[in-house]
Amino acid sequence: MARDLSLILAGFGGQGVLFAGKIIATAGLIEDREVSWLPSYGPEMRGGTANCSVTLSDDPIGSPLVTAPNALVVMNQPSMDKFDTAVVPGGVMVVDSTLVQRIPDSEDVCVCAIPATEMAEENNMKGLANVILVGKLFAETHFCEEETLFAAMEKCVPARKRHLLDANMAALKLGMQA
Amino acid sequence: MAEKVLMKGNEAMAESAIRAGCRFFFGYPITPQTELAAYMSKQMPKCGGTYLQAESEIAAINMVYGASAAGARVMTSSSSPGISLKGEGISYMAGCDLPGVIVNVQRGGPGLGGIQPSQSDYWQATRATGHGDFQIMVYAPSTVQEMADYAYLAFDKADEYRIPVMILADGMLGQMMEPVLMPEPKDELPEKPWATTGHKNERKHNIVDSLYLTPDALERLNRERFERYEVIKANEQRAELFMCDDAEIVLVAFGASARIARSAVVAAREQGIKAGLIRPITLWPFPTDAFESVMDTARDFLVVEMNMGQMVEDVRLVSEGRVPVEFFGRTGGIIPTPAEVLKRIEAAHERVGE
Numbered sequence: 001m002a003r004d005l006s007l008i009l010a011g012f013g014g015q016g017v018l019f020a021g022k023i024i025a026t027a028g029l030i031e032d033r034e035v036s037w038l039p040s041y042g043p044e045m046r047g048g049t050a051n052c053s054v055t056l057s058d059d060p061i062g063s064p065l066v067t068a069p070n071a072l073v074v075m076n077q078p079s080m081d082k083f084d085t086a087v088v089p090g091g092v093m094v095v096d097s098t099l100v101q102r103i104p105d106s107e108d109v110c111v112c113a114i115p116a117t118e119m120a121e122e123n124n125m126k127g128l129a130n131v132i133l134v135g136k137l138f139a140e141t142h143f144c145e146e147e148t149l150f151a152a153m154e155k156c157v158p159a160r161k162r163h164l165l166d167a168n169m170a171a172l173k174l175g176m177q178a
Numbered sequence: 179m180a181e182k183v184l185m186k187g188n189e190a191m192a193e194s195a196i197r198a199g200c201r202f203f204f205g206y207p208i209t210p211q212t213e214l215a216a217y218m219s220k221q222m223p224k225c226g227g228t229y230l231q232a233e234s235e236i237a238a239i240n241m242v243y244g245a246s247a248a249g250a251r252v253m254t255s256s257s258s259p260g261i262s263l264k265g266e267g268i269s270y271m272a273g274c275d276l277p278g279v280i281v282n283v284q285r286g287g288p289g290l291g292g293i294q295p296s297q298s299d300y301w302q303a304t305r306a307t308g309h310g311d312f313q314i315m316v317y318a319p320s321t322v323q324e325m326a327d328y329a330y331l332a333f334d335k336a337d338e339y340r341i342p343v344m345i346l347a348d349g350m351l352g353q354m355m356e357p358v359l360m361p362e363p364k365d366e367l368p369e370k371p372w373a374t375t376g377h378k379n380e381r382k383h384n385i386v387d388s389l390y391l392t393p394d395a396l397e398r399l400n401r402e403r404f405e406r407y408e409v410i411k412a413n414e415q416r417a418e419l420f421m422c423d424d425a426e427i428v429l430v431a432f433g434a435s436a437r438i439a440r441s442a443v444v445a446a447r448e449q450g451i452k453a454g455l456i457r458p459i460t461l462w463p464f465p466t467d468a469f470e471s472v473m474d475t476a477r478d479f480l481v482v483e484m485n486m487g488q489m490v491e492d493v494r495l496v497s498e499g500r501v502p503v504e505f506f507g508r509t510g511g512i513i514p515t516p517a518e519v520l521k522r523i524e525a526a527h528e529r530v531g532e
Contacts, residue, residue: 022184022355029184029357037184037355041210042293062441064354065513 004058005143006066008083009130010051011075011096016130019156020073021052023134027144027152028056036064049078056143071141073133075099075116094137096129112140114178120171128171135175182357187325187347188213188255190358191281192221194326195253197363198333200279201227202252204241206234209293210349211257211283218253235260239267239280246276247386249373251333255281257349258299259290261307268342269308273388275372275403277336279329280314281345283352286511294511295349295434300488303346304462311400313407315343315414316461318432322356324459330361337368339410346461348484350434350513410463417465418457421447422472425454427526428501430493431482432458435514439482442519451527461489469496477530479503482519484512 007024009017018039028035038053053066070091074080080100087093089108097103098117105111114136116129125132131153138149153172157165185193192214195203203218215231222229232238238254245252256264261282271278284299286292303316315335317328325347332343374384390396421443422428431439436457446453456472458465479501481490490505497503506522508514 025355026184029182032182035184035355035357038350039353041349041353060440061356061437062444062516063438063513064350064356067515 005054005056005071005141006069007054007071007073007137008051008066008069008086009054009073010049010079010083011130013048013050015050015075016127017050017073017075018052020130020134021054023131023149023152023156024054024056024137024143026155027148030148030151030155031144033058034061036061038064049076049082051079051083071137071143073137075129075133077102080104092137092140094133094140096133098129110140112136114175116175119174119178123170123174125167125171125174128167131168131171132175132178135172136178137175138172139176139178180359180362182359184355185322185358186213186353186355187319187322188283188352189217190322190326190360191255191329191345191347192217193360194329195279195333196221196225196227197361198251198330199364199367200251200253200333201225202242202245202250203227203229204232204238204245204252204254206232206238206256206260208257208260210285210295210352211255211260211281213352214255214281214283235263236267239264239271242278242280243267243271243274243276246271246278247274247374249370249375251337251367253279253281255283257283257285258287258296261299261302265302265308267308268314269310269312270388271342272308272312272314273310274386275340276342276386277333277340278342279332279336279345280342281329281347284346284348286509292511293349295351295513296484296509296511297348297433297435298485298488298509299346300461300483300485303344304464304492307344312403313341313462315339315341315410315463316346317343318346318459318461319351320433320436320457320459322351322354322358325351326358326360328459335414337370339406340372341406341410346433348434349511414460415463415465415467416459417468418455418459419468419471420455420457422454422456424452424475425472426452426475426477426530427454427480427523428472428476428478429453429455429480429482429519429523430458430489431455432461432489435482435484438514438516439519441516442523445516445520446523446527449524451523453523458489464492464496466496469493473500476501478526480522480526481505482514483507484514485509
């Protein structure tokens, strides 16, 4: 069984951090683990910064609000500045370096910076930087089995957007290899 | 075979209500409750039900009154300021002995307050939802699964006792997703011989009314209703006891704050502190029996709420001075952290000594 994941995903509203969190939460659901997904809601959803907390655990989850993450996915500078010190020692930071210029050095935290937005544009996957980062997070933490991650992605793409499934899968794999 | 799905608390309550036989929903949008109404607007037409966005919360609760009088299973939902507006209608329903389910996904107050989670409507739910001598039953779920389970049960209890039932949730529980196993759809609902469904010249008129101008008649009805409340108090208390068997520092928390308190209890146990948690699931009736079961070992009650201290008064009433009662709360939409609750447990532990 994978270790507990206490994750914050953060970025601007519209970048898809809530969707990225939902893929990971769904992976936990498929593996029958304890799962919680908590979005920020309110004014920050309407154009400002958005974030969500995702926990995967083998024990009942207390607060679904993650305050000491062991993983952080960051898609903009304000979120980087807000959350970088919250990550616990031994944790992982996955950063979109196209959009985050100032990435702090840390001895205790593994910082994985990939230009996800640039990669998405170069590979005709505009808007899928979020999914590329989920792929990268998976490669670094193995929060679930690989086939679970693909099954989760299938579950998360609604029927009316079925035509986007291939692109999402490709983005996931691109991130896993980055 | 039913399987677990990932759902928001707000959506889980809506789906579960439909499965409990609710076919009428009247509401008005307000954050952080809106997903419930949105879900109903999509699903009600598919199951032959009625979804109606009223012109105001006051209109919505009075539509609930009407549908309930006609025998339907009916729900409305709102968040704190909207529930205040519904107070008058809820009082009328109580005065008419009408069942109905009211969901409050609480946000910070008073006034318009904020839109982040809060538990500051405890008093409103358990003491004075509206004017007059009455109670409503109040369930306080703590997980998305419980939101589904108690929304489902609420309809049965409302019909059984002919009483309005409230689900008291908050913005955190409403917005979060967790895996949930939905209850089976009900195909049989209880008979309601009192409902105003048309007498067809076969029986006397049924009248649903809360106006009694003869003091004797009104007093008699109030007394009868309170006898029913005593039955509810005797039969319907619910609470979860967590690590309470030998607990000296007993936390008391409901809903969202109970999740945080539970984490703090686990952390305290890891330090060798005998901590436990009483989690009231029914806020009215207050689960007094659960408290009696810990009185022998408890040396301190620590009540944790997302308000300035409301349920703490009920704990003091139960304790009757036998065990000291302390309070820790955050307000304004701030969710307390397990670490700050743990600090309070440590302080209490030091005070009561080894």
